[in-house]
Amino acid sequence: MDNATYSYSSDCTPLTSCKSARKPAGSTVVNMGHxxxxxxxxxxxxSLCNTLYVNFCCLGFxxxxxxIKAxxxxxxxxxxxxxxxxxxxxxxxxxxxxxxxxxxxLLLGLVVLLLVHLGTTEGSFDFFGEEGFQTFMNLFGR
Structure with a gap:
């Protein structure tokens, strides 16, 4: 935008009889819609990240x-x-x-609960020691 000043002649314009006869307009409303x-x-x-990670019941797919359709x-x-x-x-x-x-x-909670239960159970094998591991392997390693 330039900073030039514009001046208009004081004589009458074709649409009005004279410049002094023009009345200032109120306000103009332009409806632009939405x-x-x-x-x-x-x-x-x-969606791509959800497809590549876990993807339970094809929800990510x-x-x-x-x-893609959108x-x-x-x-x-x-x-x-x-x-x-x-x-x-x-x-x-x-x-x-x-x-x-x-x-x-849920899996992390299940593992924590399992470890807490195995660590506090009286009369069970020592899961965290060497004998506990051997007992565990004997039970499930057939």
């Missing part, structure tokens, strides 16, 4: 399929179908991520 619609996210990277629909210009596929991909990713966090935590 603006351009945003394209929905496709969650492709999240389903998320990957819907992510990207295809977005490319075709069908934003409604892209939004539906994007929502499905998001929920499959949430389920897959929840499962990917839940399984290792």
């Amino acid at each position: 603006g351009p619609k945003r394209a929905p996210k496709d969650y492709l990277l999240w 389903m998320a990957l399929l819907y992510s 990207r295809d629909q977005k490319t075709l210009g069908d934003l409604r179908a892209a939004q539906e596929c994007s929502d499905k991909a998001k929920w499959y990713n949430i389920l897959a991520s929840g499962w990917n966090l839940l399984v290792p935590l």
